[in-house]
Amino acid sequence: LRPYPALLDDPRAAIDFDHEREEAIEARVAELGFDGRCLPVSGAAAGPARANLTEKLLVPFLAKLCSFVPEAGIWMNTQRPEWNDANNALAGYGASMVTVAYARRYATVCLELFQALGDDDVPMQAEVADWLMRTHAALAEHEPLLAGGALDDLDRKRVVDALGSAAGDYRAGLYAAGALSSEQAAVPPGAIRDLLHRALRFFDHSIERTRRDDGLYEAYTVLRIGEDRVGVATLYPMLEGQVAALSSGALSPAEAVEVLTALRASPMYREDQHSYMLYPNRSLPGFREKNVVPAEAIEGSPLLTRLLAEGDHRVVERDLDGAVHFNPDFQSGRDLERALDAMREGAYADLVETERELVLSVFESVFDHARFTGRSGTFYGYEGLGSIYWHMVGKLLLAVQECAQRAAEEDPASFPALAERYWDVRAGLGFQKSPAVYGAFPTDPYSHTPWNGGAKQPGMTGQVKEEILTRAGELGVRIEGGCLRFEPILLRSEEFFEGPETFRYVDVEGRAVAVELQPGSLAFTWGQVPVVYRRSERREVRLTLADGEARTIEGATLPAEESAEIFRRSGWIRRIEVALNPGLGG
Numbered sequence: 001l002r003p004y005p006a007l008l009d010d011p012r013a014a015i016d017f018d019h020e021r022e023e024a025i026e027a028r029v030a031e032l033g034f035d036g037r038c039l040p041v042s043g044a045a046a047g048p049a050r051a052n053l054t055e056k057l058l059v060p061f062l063a064k065l066c067s068f069v070p071e072a073g074i075w076m077n078t079q080r081p082e083w084n085d086a087n088n089a090l091a092g093y094g095a096s097m098v099t100v101a102y103a104r105r106y107a108t109v110c111l112e113l114f115q116a117l118g119d120d121d122v123p124m125q126a127e128v129a130d131w132l133m134r135t136h137a138a139l140a141e142h143e144p145l146l147a148g149g150a151l152d153d154l155d156r157k158r159v160v161d162a163l164g165s166a167a168g169d170y171r172a173g174l175y176a177a178g179a180l181s182s183e184q185a186a187v188p189p190g191a192i193r194d195l196l197h198r199a200l201r202f203f204d205h206s207i208e209r210t211r212r213d214d215g216l217y218e219a220y221t222v223l224r225i226g227e228d229r230v231g232v233a234t235l236y237p238m239l240e241g242q243v244a245a246l247s248s249g250a251l252s253p254a255e256a257v258e259v260l261t262a263l264r265a266s267p268m269y270r271e272d273q274h275s276y277m278l279y280p281n282r283s284l285p286g287f288r289e290k291n292v293v294p295a296e297a298i299e300g301s302p303l304l305t306r307l308l309a310e311g312d313h314r315v316v317e318r319d320l321d322g323a324v325h326f327n328p329d330f331q332s333g334r335d336l337e338r339a340l341d342a343m344r345e346g347a348y349a350d351l352v353e354t355e356r357e358l359v360l361s362v363f364e365s366v367f368d369h370a371r372f373t374g375r376s377g378t379f380y381g382y383e384g385l386g387s388i389y390w391h392m393v394g395k396l397l398l399a400v401q402e403c404a405q406r407a408a409e410e411d412p413a414s415f416p417a418l419a420e421r422y423w424d425v426r427a428g429l430g431f432q433k434s435p436a437v438y439g440a441f442p443t444d445p446y447s448h449t450p451w452n453g454g455a456k457q458p459g460m461t462g463q464v465k466e467e468i469l470t471r472a473g474e475l476g477v478r479i480e481g482g483c484l485r486f487e488p489i490l491l492r493s494e495e496f497f498e499g500p501e502t503f504r505y506v507d508v509e510g511r512a513v514a515v516e517l518q519p520g521s522l523a524f525t526w527g528q529v530p531v532v533y534r535r536s537e538r539r540e541v542r543l544t545l546a547d548g549e550a551r552t553i554e555g556a557t558l559p560a561e562e563s564a565e566i567f568r569r570s571g572w573i574r575r576i577e578v579a580l581n582p583g584l585g586g
Helices: 004-009 019-032 055-065 084-092 095-115 125-148 153-177 189-209 239-248 253-264 295-299 302-309 331-340 349-367 390-410 412-426 462-474 560-566
Strands: 073-075 092-095 122-125 186-187 220-225 230-235 316-318 325-326 446-449 454-459 475-480 483-486 501-506 512-517 521-526 527-536 541-544 549-554 573-580
Touching: 004 153, 004 521, 055 095, 055 122, 055 125, 055 153, 073 095, 084 092, 084 220, 084 512, 092 095, 095 189, 095 220, 095 239, 095 549, 122 125, 125 189, 153 230, 189 239, 239 253, 239 390, 253 390, 253 412, 253 521, 295 302, 302 316, 302 349, 331 349, 390 412, 390 446, 390 462, 412 573, 462 512, 483 560, 501 521, 501 527, 512 573, 560 573
Parallel strands: 527 573
Antiparallel strands: 073 092, 092 220, 122 186, 220 230, 316 325, 446 454, 475 483, 501 512, 521 527, 541 549, 541 573
């Protein structure tokens, strides 16, 4: 990555490839094998740099935090988009609130883990420790800005400079040395936890400030980078922004209900599929319709007025209907810059000198290139206009389930609404539909459904992963503190068999086994051990062991020792019967 000041100058040209470094790496690979690709320690005879788990968890977090722009997102300044490459044109001047939401979730997990550090200092590479402490100092210095509500563009730039410079100096030293030093530094665990707490305050402030007037949350924004300021422009609403906000943990259960209500009423909802598009559908203007320079812009520019009067078509021209257009050969603002540079000598020199930035701003206002997202805003297939992207709907389903589970523990009054919305999202998935509606075999996974057809692009998309997770959540299987717990608060009564049934599965030894189920029960396997739910007012777990012994445990949680046997697939536990009344409080 280029130095931080260079990222500000042109974030769409952020990378320099070091051919000499590449040759040195290949030489190390020839000598050491794959370890030669790993970052070495200076002075070491061979082998990669090593780090403890705390350092490994913090470095990726710092790498995101160094590009944090308050009230905008994580600045995508590495010439690559986020996971959703349908928005690939945003790489450069785009910022992701989606990543802020997941960085917030990551920080809360790290905070919980780092409680185990106690009060003993944590050894780290000296360079990483310095980067961490400078980042911590930057957040501490600017945290008072959050008390004033929205940041202005000047304050936002100061935060970005402080975070970006700390990371830029870390990279510069690393690139210059080609290795980490062998020097270690001791970092107080309190400083690590304080860094995470401060980051959470900044993240929560940005999530709150990027809630839209329609009740939805921004997914991506566009940065307006100046010499002493960073402005923020918004885009249209996106489904992934709502999923990220719901997944972040920043919203209360009641706020989650509000977001889902707004989403259902938004133009992202497709009634014909009872599901949600990635973005609202819209009609795209044609080139002649888009490439029209406003009359007031012509009147405010002596340069453009004179070029039109003298019939010079290098920048603008007037058509037979009187409309003014920029040169149709211009593909970007760089083409316009070259045309203006060519006019710096000659009759228009003085006007070009005084109006260069004005004309460039008019060009950008006409084409709005900075807010161009990529294929998501131009295509009609894949993740384009009018498309449902089933992986994102799967992520929405999981996010709503997590919110419902949180409501069951923290805000039972919000649980019924979240449960209702969970099943409403689930009703739009393919396996709930007929082939005529889905446009394909309903249980097959597909990437997307375009505006003008059925499901397209078959394959094992991420939707499959999300549905496995949500099904386990519906069955109420949870692991807490190493203990297996059964709490099916979302399980519906109609899933229990009304009559006797036979449940077939393959056990841990690879044998096909059949279990006869009584009316009012259902069964599934966990770790290849059958789990049989039966409806009852009592709450207990009955274990059948390999030697025929039966054990009864009050409640719905297996002790750690028995849970470990399930996780190890030891075969010691042959069957689990759970007596419960499904639903919240059951």
